[in-house]
Amino acid sequence: MLGMKFAAVLCLSLFMVKTVGAKQYKFAVVPKEENNPFFQASREGCEAAAKELGNVECIFRGPKGVDVRKQDKIIAELVAEGVDGIAIAVAQSAFILDNSMKKALSAGIPIVTYDSDFETEAVNRNPNLRAAYIGTNDFELGKALGEALKAEMPNGGKVIIQSGRSDSPNLNLRVMGVRSALSGREYEHSPGKRLMGEAGWTEPTKPLYNFGSFEQALEDLKNVLNSYKQRDIHAVVAVGGWSQFLTTYRNVVEPYKQAISDKEIIIITADTADEQLVYLKDGLAHANVGQNPFEMGRQAILTLYKLATKKPVEEIQYIPMTYCTQENYQTCTKN
Template sequence: MRKTLFAAVAVAMMATPALAQSYKFVIVPKAMNNPFFDFARDGCLKRAKELGNIECIYKGPVEHEPATQAQIIQDFVTQKVDGLAISVADVAAMTKSIAAASAAGIPVITFDSDAPGSKRIAYIGTNNKEFGTALGKQLLKLRPDGGKYAMISGGPGAENLAERVNGVREALKGSKWSEVPGSPSFCNDDPALGVQQMTDLRTATPDLAAIIPVGGWPMFAPEGFKAFASKSKKDIDAGKFTLVVADTLRMQLELLKEGYANGLVGQRPFEMGEKAMDTLLAIKKGEKVSDIIYTGLDIVTKENVAKMLK
């Protein structure tokens, strides 16, 4: 009787599938007050729920503060989480943080902003050089006549933003466009400061013909951006002043539709969050992953903005 019972239990155990191992993966943005990263968070949460054995933890500095980001990562290393996906605010600082995580046996990938010389295993996001080139080409298509232009960037230590700036310059090289001295200005991912810098640039160079923010920061303060653009609305409508802005969040699409900008070039942060979970899980399973995983771009003008809003 006892042998029969043991045999039945053994058969039942063999027939019951083993529960999948659960993991805690962390997605660390540059700044949590940047709505761009909300989409990466949402993609991470959605994919974690679909996978079932993943917990997506979303935490970063409230504002763009590389030192705070490094401390947050160190805290997660101490907690021995199962994987980290980081949008790199400062390459030098994050290279050290990534090395510390790697030494602790925690796999690290980057998303949105890379640290290519670090010990990260993969990068997920935009080809930032192509992104900048697309912004420059958009301006060139809208205004082949050229003029003076300026750029607004985020943090000076961010590799992805430096690549975008170089892409814009490469696209406009040899054209009738010339960059004003002091460009780009750095808003440190602060939307209000981004709007103020646009005003300052317009004041400093009255004949400024275009501004290209290589991130969506000024538009992330929609009322402030609208107030700025309203003062130049006649010039925008007449083709004398052009605004080509990075990213395609809903608030930006609405501003474009209302005529407060001329064009947008967008990324796909939701996909970045999704793919971050897939990639970290694959690494934990011992699978080989691609070093670079690009998520693509979207070009938006007044002709297709209504479609994008749907």
């Protein structure tokens, strides 16, 4: 018995010595914005991976709201601090490439992207720009949003698309996916072309851009709901969860609950945060297509650790999506 206790203590001591003696790494995760439930979940994934590994510190730092210049400044600061790797959710590809990324590459700091990648053309020009992309297949996410709309309205109609920025690489891919699903066409470049009657679908306006503002996204949705009958609009597809991250979403949408139930107006939205699933339960939306930001943050750190320890990584790491409706909202995000 004493021998077994001695062996257990010895093993524990050896483990502690190994952990204490191991090189300590500092990896940074830079979201598009900190004040967003999606990116807060990626922070939790970052911290979970750091705890798993034991000799890693997770640094989560980004602008409070979407701000390309502030994100660029934060990346430059992290490079100056000498972190061992950076995972970036790219807000705007060109500006970061012209500024902080030059410093990061010059310093030899491993870079991965998550949630939002650099422009495809930029990656093709410089294959060493980033070692990996971890996140959703954004084109397929957009297609899934479009297919969800078709399931509710198989004969077409007029649709408003909500997006964040016109120069956001990942959001443009989602917009292209929506258009491709509805039109049945393939587009050479994102965000595709505005729908002008293809397969019965029309976009009466260009996408409504909110620049990452939840309040603006909700105000845009409110304006559509207030005027959908006069303008003969049948659906709203949001390629991000912006408006549904506000508790006031309920106040705006609830007056139209019967119209939503009767499918006079269809609401399809990206992301499946807990608060969004409540809106499905209460009949205040038709469908959500979700991502797994926790796993993105976790895999970003695990990938940076592999790079720092000279292990191979997969360049493209797609995280599976979730598909939620009023019927399956209780189980759609469960593993």
